[in-house]
Amino acid sequence: GKTSYVPRPLHNLNCRPLSENCKILPPTTSYTKWERAECLELSYFTKPLNCSRIQSDLHFIMESLSKEEEDYPLAFIITIHKDLEMFVRLLRAIYAPHNIYCVHIDAKAPQDYRESVERLAECFPNVFLASVSETVAYAGFSRLKADINCMEDLMRSPVKWQKVINLCGQDFPVQSNLELVRYMQDTEWRDNNMTPGVKQPENMRHRTREKYIEIKGDYVAAMGRNHKKAPPPHDLEIYFGTAYYSLQRAFVEYVLTSSVAKDLLEWSKDTYSPDEHYWVTLNHVKDAPGSNIDAGWEGNIRAIKWRDQEGTAHQGCN
Structure with a gap:
C-alpha cells in the first residue's frame, strides 16, 4: 500500500543520511511501522528543488579528485525499488563528476519514491533514469532486462566510460573511486571482464x-x-x-x-x-571482447553474506 507522511515542513532538520533528528513519525497506516521517517524524501526532495543544498549537505564530491580517475571514467548501473536513504548513501559514496550513472527504478515502485529519485537525478548532469523501466520479479528475466536497458542508454551517453559496474540499492562500496579505478586497471583485469x-x-x-x-x-x-x-x-x-x-x-x-x-x-x-x-x-565466448574462457570464481567484485549460509560460509553481520 501507499504510505502517507505527516505533512509538516522539515527545513530545520539536519538531514544528512540517518540523522538523529529523523525520528519516527506517528504511523498513518495500521500496517506499516517505520523505524524512522524518510527524512531525505520529506526535507530534500519536495519542490522547490534545492540542488546546491543537496550537494553540500550530503557532501557529494563535485570536482574530480585526480587526473588518474578523470582519465578512466566508469559507468554504473543501479537497480532500485525501495529504501530511498540507502540509495542516496550509495550514490553519494560512488559519485564522481566524470563517471556516469544509470538508475533503473522498478516500474512497480511507489510514485512518490520515483519522483524523489527523479528530483535527485536532476541535480547531477551525469545521473539519469533508465529510459525503459521493467516490472521486476526476483529471479526473473525482467531483472536481466533492467541491466540491458541501462546498457543501451549508457552506450548513447557522450561520456566515454571504460567499464560498467552494476549495483543494487542495498550495496555499499568498500573502496574509493580511485582504488576501484586502480583495481580495474591492474594486470589481471585491465583487458578482462569480471563475471565470476x-x-x-x-x-x-x-x-x-x-x-x-x-x-x-x-x-x-x-x-x-x-x-x-x-x-x-x-x-x-x-x-x-x-x-x-x-x-x-x-x-x-x-x-x-x-x-x-x-x-x-x-x-x-x-x-x-x-x-x-x-x-x-x-564471458566464456572466445570472440567476446574482454572474455576470459579460463575464468572461474576469481574477481573480488562482491562480498555477499547469504542468510542461509550463516555459521558455515560466514559468521553473520557483526
Missing part, C-alpha cells in the same frame, strides 16, 4: 533445462518437468555465476549487437534467474 562463475553445476541445471514463467512483478514459477527447453543457441556451454559484474565497453557493445548475445538473451527468457548465467556464459 563456473560451468553450470548439476544441481543448477534445472534452471535452464526446464521452462519457467515469470508472474509479472511477483515471482518465477516452474512450468513442470514436461516443459523442457531446447539446447542453448550456437552450441553455447552454460555457466553459472554471480549476477554482478565489471564489463568492458566493447563487451557491452557485443552484448547489444552480436547475434550470439541476442540469441542467448531470447533463449534465456523462460529460464530461472537468467542474470546468473547470461553474463558469465558470454
Whole structure:
C-alpha cells in the first residue's frame, strides 16, 4: 500500500543520511511501522528543488579528485525499488563528476519514491533514469532486462566510460573511486571482464533445462518437468555465476549487437534467474571482447553474506 507522511515542513532538520533528528513519525497506516521517517524524501526532495543544498549537505564530491580517475571514467548501473536513504548513501559514496550513472527504478515502485529519485537525478548532469523501466520479479528475466536497458542508454551517453559496474540499492562500496579505478586497471583485469562463475553445476541445471514463467512483478514459477527447453543457441556451454559484474565497453557493445548475445538473451527468457548465467556464459565466448574462457570464481567484485549460509560460509553481520 501507499504510505502517507505527516505533512509538516522539515527545513530545520539536519538531514544528512540517518540523522538523529529523523525520528519516527506517528504511523498513518495500521500496517506499516517505520523505524524512522524518510527524512531525505520529506526535507530534500519536495519542490522547490534545492540542488546546491543537496550537494553540500550530503557532501557529494563535485570536482574530480585526480587526473588518474578523470582519465578512466566508469559507468554504473543501479537497480532500485525501495529504501530511498540507502540509495542516496550509495550514490553519494560512488559519485564522481566524470563517471556516469544509470538508475533503473522498478516500474512497480511507489510514485512518490520515483519522483524523489527523479528530483535527485536532476541535480547531477551525469545521473539519469533508465529510459525503459521493467516490472521486476526476483529471479526473473525482467531483472536481466533492467541491466540491458541501462546498457543501451549508457552506450548513447557522450561520456566515454571504460567499464560498467552494476549495483543494487542495498550495496555499499568498500573502496574509493580511485582504488576501484586502480583495481580495474591492474594486470589481471585491465583487458578482462569480471563475471565470476563456473560451468553450470548439476544441481543448477534445472534452471535452464526446464521452462519457467515469470508472474509479472511477483515471482518465477516452474512450468513442470514436461516443459523442457531446447539446447542453448550456437552450441553455447552454460555457466553459472554471480549476477554482478565489471564489463568492458566493447563487451557491452557485443552484448547489444552480436547475434550470439541476442540469441542467448531470447533463449534465456523462460529460464530461472537468467542474470546468473547470461553474463558469465558470454564471458566464456572466445570472440567476446574482454572474455576470459579460463575464468572461474576469481574477481573480488562482491562480498555477499547469504542468510542461509550463516555459521558455515560466514559468521553473520557483526
